[in-house]
Amino acid sequence: MNMLKIENLHATVADKPILKGLSLTIDAGxxxxxxxxxxxxxxxxxxxxxGRPGYEVTEGSVTFTPSRHAxxxxxxxxxxxxxxxxxxxxxxxxxDDGGEAIDLLALDPHERAAxxxxxxxxxxxxxxxxxxxxFLRESLNAQRKARGQEPLSGGDFLKLAREKxxxxxxxxxxxxxxxxxxxxxxxxxxNEMVQMGIxxxxxxxxxxxxxxxxxxxxxxxxxxxxxxxxxxxxAVLLITHxxxxxxYVQPDFVHVLAAGRIVKSGGxxxxxxxxxxxxxxxxx
Ligand code: ADP
Ligand code: MG
Ligand code: MG
Numbered sequence: 001m002n003m004l005k006i007e008n009l010h011a012t013v014a015d016k017p018i019l020k021g022l023s024l025t026i027d028a029g030x031x032x033x034x035x036x037x038x039x040x041x042x043x044x045x046x047x048x049x050x051g052r053p054g055y056e057v058t059e060g061s062v063t064f065t066p067s068r069h070a071x072x073x074x075x076x077x078x079x080x081x082x083x084x085x086x087x088x089x090x091x092x093x094x095x096d097d098g099g100e101a102i103d104l105l106a107l108d109p110h111e112r113a114a115x116x117x118x119x120x121x122x123x124x125x126x127x128x129x130x131x132x133x134x135f136l137r138e139s140l141n142a143q144r145k146a147r148g149q150e151p152l153s154g155g156d157f158l159k160l161a162r163e164k165x166x167x168x169x170x171x172x173x174x175x176x177x178x179x180x181x182x183x184x185x186x187x188x189x190x191n192e193m194v195q196m197g198i199x200x201x202x203x204x205x206x207x208x209x210x211x212x213x214x215x216x217x218x219x220x221x222x223x224x225x226x227x228x229x230x231x232x233x234x235a236v237l238l239i240t241h242x243x244x245x246x247x248y249v250q251p252d253f254v255h256v257l258a259a260g261r262i263v264k265s266g267g268x269x270x271x272x273x274x275x276x277x278x279x280x281x282x283x284x
Contacts, residue, residue: 001027002025002063002065003026003027003030003065003203003235004063004064004065004104004237005061006023006049007023008060009022010022012055017058019041019044020259022041022260024262028233029231029235030252031249032251032252032253033237033246033251034254034257035274035279036256036257037279040259041257046205051108051109064102064112064115064116064117066102066115066116066203110142110146113201116202117202117203118199119205120196120205120207124180124188124192125179128181130178130179131178132174132176136157139199160198161175161198163197164228167228170187186214186217186221192209193209202235203235203236204235205239206238208239208241209225209238209245210240210245218248221248222245222249226249238251243271243274250268252268254266254267254268254270256282256283263283
């Protein structure tokens with residue numbers, strides 16, 4: 001089933017064209033890696049998919065079809081979205097499991113999150129004055145509300161938080177501190193993966209989650225991503241500069257993004273080829 005189908009996406013930032021006809025299809029159960037030179041548009045792609053203000057789509061479409069097993073209440077999320085089922089390609093119809101097909105670009109950022117999209121950022125923000133526990137509980141309950149579900153009780157939430165923090169080797173004391181304030185690079189990324197575990201997304205887009213991680217943190221984060229997201233009804237888009245994260249989170253497909261488009265796609269071997277020979281040679 002095509003969980004994410006990006007077709008001919010064009011986007012501008014401050015009137016400057018950055019994405020120039022990007023197409024990419026991700027099926028449920030798959031992990032895709034996007035690599036590419038600095039300034040290629042990798043972060044722009046994640047912001048556009050997340051609906052960040054200032055990133056304007058000028059052409060193309062993005063369809064998001066969370067599995068029906070994601071247990072969403074479609075009516076609560078679909079209100080502002082157009083059902084694009086009528087426009088499906090034969091490929092999409094064949095793999096259909098009855099999940100909602102959503103025009104992702106018609107949704108507000110919080111609706112995209114409620115529909116099951118999670119964005120991990122290259123530079124996680126610090127929020128002084130708000131504890132991690134508060135922040136995580138509020139993000140989860142906002143998502144539950146948008147799905148028409150009751151908020152989780154304090155006790156149930158703490159149980160969930162403890163379980164996910166344990167998975168990422170983060171101590172509960174870290175969760176009581178203000179969000180990311182004074183956290184090391186590795187702690188911020190592990191913290192973000194705890195958030196991902198709690199929100200339990202259908203599709204995670206992780207932008208340079210490996211940046212600033214030492215070898216041990218890299219392994220913990222990699223194993224966390226696998227534990228949370230390596231499932232038949234989930235998918236991951238990993239944006240990374242380096243092959244090393246891919247030793248832990250093994251991608252099914254690797255793509256090269258250059259000058260706003262996917263210019264080459266392959267299997268895991270493509271990442272090693274890029275690492276060895278550089279983008280210029282592999283893409284030429
Ligand atoms: P990558 O993540 O692949 O390194 P980005 O998506 O961050 O690339 O950036 C792609 C291009 O968009 C770069 O040339 C960058 O300078 C430009 N860009 C990004 N944000 C802005 C902005 N707010 N205003 C103008 N140009 C921007
Ligand atoms: Mg970059
Ligand atoms: Mg970037």
